[in-house]
Amino acid sequence: xxxxxxxxxxxxxxxxxxxxxxxxxxxxxxxxxxxxxxxxxxxxxxxxxxxxxxxxxxxxxxxxxxxxxxxxxxxxxxxxxxxxxxxxxxxxxxxxxxxxxxxxxxxxxxxxxxxxxxxxxxxxxxxxxxxxxxxxxxxxxxxxxxxxxxxxxxxxxxxxxxxxxxxxxxxxxxxxxxxxxxxxxxxxxxxxxxxxxxxxxxxxxxxxxxxxxxxxxxxxxxxxxxxxxxxxxxxxxxxxxxxxxxxxxxxxxxxxxxxxxxxxxxxxxxxxxxxxxxxxxxxxxxxxxxxxxxxxxxxxxxxxxxxxxxxxxxxxxxxxxxxxxxxxxxxxxxxxxxxxxxxxxxxxxxxxxxxxxxxxxxxxxxxxxxxxxxxxxxxxxxxxxxxxxxxxxxxxxxxxxxxxxxxxxxxxxxxxxxxxxxxxxxxxxxxxxxxxxxxxxxxxxxxxxxxxxxxxxxxxxxxxxxxxxxxxxxxxxxxxxxxxxxxxxxxxxxxxxxxxxxxxxxxxxxxxxxxxxxxxxxxxxxxxxxxxxxxxxxxxxxxxxxxxxxxxxxxxxxxxxxxx
Amino acid sequence: xxxxxxxxxxxxxxxxxxxxxxxxxxxxxxxxxxxxxxxxxxxxxxxxxxxxxxxxxxxxxxxxxxxxxxxxxxxxxxxxxxxxxxxxxxxxxxxxxxxxxxxxxxxxxxxxxxxxxxxxxxxxxxxxxxxxxxxxxxxxxxxxxxxxxxxxxxxxxxxxxxxxxxxxxxxxxxxxxxxxxxxxxxxxxxxxxxxxxxxxxxxxxxxxxxxxxxxxxxxxxxxxxxxxxxxxxxxxxxxxxxxxxxxxxxxxxxxxxxxxxxxxxxxxxxxxxxxxxxxxxxxxxxxxxxxxxxxxxxxxxxxx
Numbered sequence: 001x002x003x004x005x006x007x008x009x010x011x012x013x014x015x016x017x018x019x020x021x022x023x024x025x026x027x028x029x030x031x032x033x034x035x036x037x038x039x040x041x042x043x044x045x046x047x048x049x050x051x052x053x054x055x056x057x058x059x060x061x062x063x064x065x066x067x068x069x070x071x072x073x074x075x076x077x078x079x080x081x082x083x084x085x086x087x088x089x090x091x092x093x094x095x096x097x098x099x100x101x102x103x104x105x106x107x108x109x110x111x112x113x114x115x116x117x118x119x120x121x122x123x124x125x126x127x128x129x130x131x132x133x134x135x136x137x138x139x140x141x142x143x144x145x146x147x148x149x150x151x152x153x154x155x156x157x158x159x160x161x162x163x164x165x166x167x168x169x170x171x172x173x174x175x176x177x178x179x180x181x182x183x184x185x186x187x188x189x190x191x192x193x194x195x196x197x198x199x200x201x202x203x204x205x206x207x208x209x210x211x212x213x214x215x216x217x218x219x220x221x222x223x224x225x226x227x228x229x230x231x232x233x234x235x236x237x238x239x240x241x242x243x244x245x246x247x248x249x250x251x252x253x254x255x256x257x258x259x260x261x262x263x264x265x266x267x268x269x270x271x272x273x274x275x276x277x278x279x280x281x282x283x284x285x286x287x288x289x290x291x292x293x294x295x296x297x298x299x300x301x302x303x304x305x306x307x308x309x310x311x312x313x314x315x316x317x318x319x320x321x322x323x324x325x326x327x328x329x330x331x332x333x334x335x336x337x338x339x340x341x342x343x344x345x346x347x348x349x350x351x352x353x354x355x356x357x358x359x360x361x362x363x364x365x366x367x368x369x370x371x372x373x374x375x376x377x378x379x380x381x382x383x384x385x386x387x388x389x390x391x392x393x394x395x396x397x398x399x400x401x402x403x404x405x406x407x408x409x410x411x412x413x414x415x416x417x418x419x420x421x422x423x424x425x426x427x428x429x430x431x432x433x434x435x436x437x438x439x440x441x442x443x444x445x446x447x448x449x450x451x452x453x454x455x456x457x458x459x460x461x462x463x464x465x466x467x468x469x470x471x472x473x474x475x476x477x478x479x480x481x482x483x484x485x486x487x488x489x490x491x492x493x494x495x496x497x498x499x500x501x502x503x504x505x506x507x508x509x510x511x512x513x514x515x516x517x518x519x520x521x522x523x524x525x526x527x528x529x530x531x532x533x534x535x536x537x538x539x540x541x542x543x544x545x546x547x548x549x550x551x552x553x554x555x556x557x558x559x560x561x562x563x564x
Numbered sequence: 565x566x567x568x569x570x571x572x573x574x575x576x577x578x579x580x581x582x583x584x585x586x587x588x589x590x591x592x593x594x595x596x597x598x599x600x601x602x603x604x605x606x607x608x609x610x611x612x613x614x615x616x617x618x619x620x621x622x623x624x625x626x627x628x629x630x631x632x633x634x635x636x637x638x639x640x641x642x643x644x645x646x647x648x649x650x651x652x653x654x655x656x657x658x659x660x661x662x663x664x665x666x667x668x669x670x671x672x673x674x675x676x677x678x679x680x681x682x683x684x685x686x687x688x689x690x691x692x693x694x695x696x697x698x699x700x701x702x703x704x705x706x707x708x709x710x711x712x713x714x715x716x717x718x719x720x721x722x723x724x725x726x727x728x729x730x731x732x733x734x735x736x737x738x739x740x741x742x743x744x745x746x747x748x749x750x751x752x753x754x755x756x757x758x759x760x761x762x763x764x765x766x767x768x769x770x771x772x773x774x775x776x777x778x779x780x781x782x783x784x785x786x787x788x789x790x791x792x793x794x795x796x797x798x799x800x801x802x803x804x805x806x807x808x809x810x811x812x813x814x815x816x817x818x819x820x821x822x823x824x825x826x827x828x829x830x831x832x833x834x835x836x837x838x839x840x841x842x843x844x845x846x847x848x849x850x851x852x853x854x855x856x857x858x859x860x861x862x863x864x865x866x867x868x
Contacts (some may be wrong), residue, residue, distance in 0.1 A: 323630075357716075364667075371675070372697050375678055379694075460643070498694040
């Protein structure tokens with residue numbers, strides 16, 4: 001209690017402002033405001049709306065607290081509070097899977113919070129050898145500890161802290177709550193926490209712990225890079241075959257974290273700057289994607305890809321925003337996703353080591369696969385032929401929904417502007433202390449010039465159009481070998497099964513079938529193990545007196561053997 | 565303002581001219597292989613000009629804006645890729661972008677074909693475009709590995725550095741370089757959607773796939789983009805594996821030989837092979853081709 005009073009009485013001792021935390025806070029504020037605007041329409045008619053908005057505000061305040069806190073204890077308390085808020089917010093979802101998803105998120109995030117506490121205690125004991133008492137534990141600062149990873153305790157402490165960050169950001173192996181949450185939580189909640197604030201918090205904390213608390217060595221960096229690469233590839237492969245667009249986006253929220261972990265693992269300024277830049281870019285386009293998807297769900301009432309299609313005609317603005325965000329996340333120049341990925345690739349090349357080629361290929365192939373899964377989304381939701389459901393929905397669509405379009409416009413504008421201005425951003429000013437002064441970019445990426453050249457290319461192509469016959473364009477029925485599409489509704493290609501070829505490919509086929517059985521899901525595996533223990537225990541405790549007597553005797557024998 | 569010069573002169577004019585000439589070579593050689601006379605020199609240009617005069621037809625049910633925007637996207641992509649390559653070829657210091665930028669810009673034409681096909685609202689186009697996407701995913705893995713080999717030899721992503729480091733000894737001279745070059749040629753065969761990897765277009769089966777609904781100027785721009793790629797991709801390989809273009813004396817003939825050699829290989833492959841299925845293509849690229857590419861990378865990392 002006195003500790004709490006102390007925190008409130010002299011906040012200077014517990015909170016401080018750094019350029020990086022300031023940048024994070026600016027973005028967090030932006031997402032808070034955008035989510036508020038977005039929620040007006042999307043949470044209409046939900047019971048307990050005042051509770052919903054209270055939770056949002058509390059989450060936002062706690063996030064600011066985490067970003068500015070300088071002691072581990074304050075950070076941990078607020079960190080756990082945000083996890084709990086996420087649990088409560090997921091509860092506003094209306095799907096059948098909502099309680100399970102909320103429970104899973106709480107179990108994984110809460111479980112890693114315990115690891116976080118363990119890590120903090122370990123650091124405290126390594127640093128002060130317990131000599132400062134509990135007072136020292138409460139005031140343990142984040143930063144300037146310089147703990148070397150040369151003892152088992154230090155390694156365990158680092159892994160504990162990193163797993164808390166991984167679970168929050170959704171990196172493997174603590175990612176499994178994210179796709180479930182994305183599918184079952186209300187869209188504004190997904191856009192607010194897993195897509196933006198949780199990413200900022202997780203990666204901010206990981207960067208801080210990695211760079212300020214510990215002194216990294218090559219082995220630990222390699223572990224980080226390997227985890228990052230696996231996260232990128234495995235999550236994007238899972239995303240490729242999803243049928244529900246919210247779950248698909250959830251898997252991408254996991255996959256993108258891989259890039260950030262990979263970047264921090266490179267251990268050089270370019271890679272770290274790239275990782276942090278990618279974190280901000282990711283929050284921008286991922287929030288945009290979730291919000292655009294949420295609008296589609298609101299209009300059509302479903303997130304099942306096979307029931308959608310052809311919506312671009314009646315939702316051109318939502319489609320444009322979705323397309324910009326998809327191209328950004330796939331790393332198409334000159335959008336922002338490319339700029340940060342470009343920095344990451346340079347970081348990987350500089351990181352040296354024997355395995356840099358592997359990380360580079362994982363990162364670059366991951367981005368091609370991301371493009372593939374977003375092309376599937378673009379086709380199945382917005383392009384292609386409309387399904388029955390989307391035709392019905394398109395007839396209802398009325399005025400532009402500003403509560404969706406304002407956030408989407410802001411986010412897609414940022415995607416373009418940050419991409420084009422990338423070469424002029426002074427990263428060492430915004431990302432201190434993680435990126436020290438005198439940070440220099442290797443290689444060349446004149447994003448502005450390339451953007452101008454691309455625009456000139458567009459103009460040249462447009463002139464060709466103008467010289468041609470565009471003005472008197474005629475509209476005719478599509479050519480399908482002489483058939484008419486209206487008479488054959490079964491000819492519609494929805495796009496859901498675009499990548500079945502890849503799914504059925506030798507080695508991948510068995511991996512996919514294992515993944516479908518949730519073999520790689522730590523939470524499920526642990527739950528199954530626990531259930532197995534339960535079976536054994538229930539066999540032991542069957543309520544029959546003679547069996548309890550048998551155990552009693554067995555225990556006595558063991559005791560005798562040990563004592564004698 | 566230097567980039568305006570590169571854009572106008574090299575990115576646009578030279579690339580278009582060279583692309584059309586190359587596509588004439590391709591067609592002429594194909595015709596000779598098949599005991600035909602082949603088209604006159606100006607035929608590729610005449611084809612494009614003719615398309616500009618044809619009527620623009622938009623399918624009912626298409627996403628009109630996207631449908632017309634897609635060809636421009638591809639065109640802008642190939643023009644900027646070519647501009648980046650030229651700028652680095654002629655500007656020793658390096659300019660605008662490096663290898664990664666070039667690789668990403670060179671995927672934009674495929675992206676534009678996919679988006680255009682999707683936007684046309686035709687099931688055949690959707691099928692073709694989805695095959696194109698799978699093809700991109702398939703060849704991207706060996707392609708990335710193959711282009712890593714010059715990066716390993718030069719120790720940098722900079723195109724200028726890659727050209728510079730090959731002044732004395734070109735990448736294709738190493739064993740790893742040769743393997744990587746072979747892999748890269750197979751990959752650009754697929755990037756150009758030439759037989760045996762013309763699966764997305766498969767005229768006999770899905771009537772040119774993503775392009776089925778295109779006509780008039782929009783189709784003309786797609787065809788022009790394809791021709792420009794036919795120049796830009798071999799040029800990209802020249803930069804990576806042969807130390808770029810040389811303009812003086814014997815060097816010029818060497819460059820010409822290398823360039824025509826790559827184009828001839830592409831043409832010969834396309835004339836002597838039947839089309840494969842998409843799953844065969846994915847297996848081919850992720851199987852033997854990737855293994856070859858990995859071998860090349862491992863050899864290069866060990867300095868062979």
